Amino acid sequence: MILRRPVFWLTLVFAALMIWLPVTGNRVALREDLVLVAIAIILASNLNLMIGYTGYVNFGHIVFYGLGGYVGLYLVTVRHWNLIWAAVVAGVTVSFFALALGLGILRLRGAYFALATIGVLLAVQSFVENFDPWGRSTGMYIDFDAYQRLGGARHALWLTYFLVIGVMALSMLLSLAIKTSKFGLGLFAIREDEDAAVVLGVNTTMFKAVIYSVSAFLPAVAGALMFYKNGMIDPSSAFEFMLSLEGIVMLMLGGKGTVVGAALGGGLYEKLRSSLLTTPKLSNFQLVIAGGLLLLVVLFAPDGFVGWLYRLVPRTRKVLE
Amino acid sequence: MIDGLMIGAVYGLAAMGLSLIWGVMDVINLTHGAVIALGMFAMYIFFSAFAINAYVLLLPVLAAGLVLGVLVYWMAVHWVIGRSQLSSLLSTFAVNMMIIGIGTAIWSTSPYNVNFSLPGLTLGAYTFTGNHIAASIAAVVIALALEMFLYHTRPGKAIRAVADNREAAELMGISSTMVLTLAFAIGIALAAASGALVSTLFPFTILSGAGYQMKSFVVTVLAGLGKPFGALVAGVLLGLLEGVVTPFIAVSWIPMIEFGLFVVVLVAFPKGIFARATA
Numbered sequence: 001m002i003l004r005r006p007v008f009w010l011t012l013v014f015a016a017l018m019i020w021l022p023v024t025g026n027r028v029a030l031r032e033d034l035v036l037v038a039i040a041i042i043l044a045s046n047l048n049l050m051i052g053y054t055g056y057v058n059f060g061h062i063v064f065y066g067l068g069g070y071v072g073l074y075l076v077t078v079r080h081w082n083l084i085w086a087a088v089v090a091g092v093t094v095s096f097f098a099l100a101l102g103l104g105i106l107r108l109r110g111a112y113f114a115l116a117t118i119g120v121l122l123a124v125q126s127f128v129e130n131f132d133p134w135g136r137s138t139g140m141y142i143d144f145d146a147y148q149r150l151g152g153a154r155h156a157l158w159l160t161y162f163l164v165i166g167v168m169a170l171s172m173l174l175s176l177a178i179k180t181s182k183f184g185l186g187l188f189a190i191r192e193d194e195d196a197a198v199v200l201g202v203n204t205t206m207f208k209a210v211i212y213s214v215s216a217f218l219p220a221v222a223g224a225l226m227f228y229k230n231g232m233i234d235p236s237s238a239f240e241f242m243l244s245l246e247g248i249v250m251l252m253l254g255g256k257g258t259v260v261g262a263a264l265g266g267g268l269y270e271k272l273r274s275s276l277l278t279t280p281k282l283s284n285f286q287l288v289i290a291g292g293l294l295l296l297v298v299l300f301a302p303d304g305f306v307g308w309l310y311r312l313v314p315r316t317r318k319v320l321e
Numbered sequence: 322m323i324d325g326l327m328i329g330a331v332y333g334l335a336a337m338g339l340s341l342i343w344g345v346m347d348v349i350n351l352t353h354g355a356v357i358a359l360g361m362f363a364m365y366i367f368f369s370a371f372a373i374n375a376y377v378l379l380l381p382v383l384a385a386g387l388v389l390g391v392l393v394y395w396m397a398v399h400w401v402i403g404r405s406q407l408s409s410l411l412s413t414f415a416v417n418m419m420i421i422g423i424g425t426a427i428w429s430t431s432p433y434n435v436n437f438s439l440p441g442l443t444l445g446a447y448t449f450t451g452n453h454i455a456a457s458i459a460a461v462v463i464a465l466a467l468e469m470f471l472y473h474t475r476p477g478k479a480i481r482a483v484a485d486n487r488e489a490a491e492l493m494g495i496s497s498t499m500v501l502t503l504a505f506a507i508g509i510a511l512a513a514a515s516g517a518l519v520s521t522l523f524p525f526t527i528l529s530g531a532g533y534q535m536k537s538f539v540v541t542v543l544a545g546l547g548k549p550f551g552a553l554v555a556g557v558l559l560g561l562l563e564g565v566v567t568p569f570i571a572v573s574w575i576p577m578i579e580f581g582l583f584v585v586v587l588v589a590f591p592k593g594i595f596a597r598a599t600a
Contacts, residue, residue, distance in 0.1 A: 111349050116584050123583075125576075290422075291417070293415075298408055
């Protein structure tokens with residue numbers, strides 16, 4: 001049972017801590033810090049479902065986040081929906097989009113798929129830049145009464161923070177649930193040897209399309225929440241290729257294929273990045289450092305921090321997964 | 322439309338580098354775009370230093386590209402050859418981030434241009450700018466030189482042998498490490514050269530490489546991965562497409578069409594649209 005897994009409880013404690021820390025003393029600056037960490041963890045965890053579990057590199061993962069943001073914001077501003085419903089519907093819509101797309105492009109394997117995901121990202125971005133209802137390249141803004149409906153901006157911002165933390169916890173639990181399920185075993189089989197998996201009766205195309213669509217859901221919800229919180233959205237911030245790639249760095253850093261690794265990598269990288277950005281001398285070299293880090297990890301520690309920990313203290317393998 | 326043809330030759334040249342590396346070592350070189358951008362800046366630096374005909378300066382750019390290629394190969398690529406594709410994708414991407422990061426720190430992201438132009442040519446009602454003509458001629462000349470090299474010299478034949486079957490080539494006494502280094506260096510040099518050519522046509526920033534990298538992917542996929550000469554033809558086709566489509570729809574839709582086409586071709590013809598003709 002999933003309840004017996006230490007990581008399950010660890011996740012809950014972690015989420016509770018993320019909520020408790022800024023709430024005590026009403027520390028808004030800390031909250032703004034932590035929300036970025038949570039977003040990083042959401043992106044890295046869901047990317048892990050593709051890269052870590054299934055062995056397919058998705059360079060365009062951010063497309064789900066951005067599309068979720070667009071659908072969510074559209075529903076909130078133009079259709080005057082409640083935020084929570086808008087976010088859920090955004091998630092579902094983007095998941096279906098991913099499923100349909102996945103059934104097509106997941107016939108490709110390995111590097112061909114990776115290239116196609118870049119193509120998808122750029123095609124979607126370019127489409128949104130020309131799409132009138134979504135404000136073309138200037139994007140969309142939230143009018144203030146969208147916040148009023150949730151009891152004023154102050155209240156609404158705290159609410160979105162709690163929701164984002166909730167989505168973060170769900171992401172980690174989802175990773176755990178998939179990892180311990182038969183479905184997860186099928187994905188691992190695809191990662192290790194796709195041809196053998198086919199022979200053993202794994203419906204690989206279906207499995208891949210489903211996991212592609214599942215990995216789209218929570219990032220899309222998070223996107224809807226985040227862009228609601230920011231109050232605006234435009235194509236270049238919604239489909240930021242760099243963020244998509246940083247997600248990969250986070251995942252590799254923490255350790256691909258593990259629940260804790262994805263979360264740890266996401267959290268640490270986000271912290272590292274914000275401290276680099278705020279150090280005047282280093283702010284220009286943020287990319288260089290991230291790139292160097294990625295190169296070192298790929299060459300010398302392909303299993304990331306958690307993989308290194310496993311080898312150092314083999315007992316941790318039982319507890320952290 | 323003719324303009325499209327000529328720019329297409331430059332796209333093709335850029336894609337040839339990507340395609341060569343892919344074909345020989347099964348590595349998708351994600352440093353490609355960054356190297357194209359470096360080629361632009363190399364041209365800019367050489368041109369401001371010597372102020373002679375920009376197309377003569379292609380030679381030092383090519384040479385610098387070769388050196389850079391060897392460096393990148395030993396830094397990031399050699400160790401991941403034979404490991405999963407994920408490793409090489411990520412390691413080349415890491416180098417890409419570092420190049421872009423350093424480039425941004427030095428040149429920021431503001432636009433530069435190489436202020437050089439050749440006299441144009443007027444044919445009837447049409448005028449062709451000299452730079453477009455020269456750039457496309459240079460692209461075709463470099464492509465032909467590569468063809469001569471691959472098919473008529475010993476190192477070139479060795480590259481093709483390793484691409485065909487690495488073990489068999491090793492047994493014939495070819496050092497595959499040397500050959501892979503060489504092929505990678507040539508691929509990088511081609512990317513740098515195409516960047517240098519682009520820099521004589523349009524203004525550029527350190528981030529411009531990414532767009533050309535995507536076009537290179539589109540072209541390479543159209544041609545079939547690992548087919549350098551198909552790449553030149555496909556590049557011209559892409560340029561032609563841009564030229565033909567522009568009068569009818571807004572320019573901002575072009576990326577959508579290109580990348581949509583890219584995904585569709587990738588799914589429908591994973592071996593490239595010329596697969597049947599060359600198989």
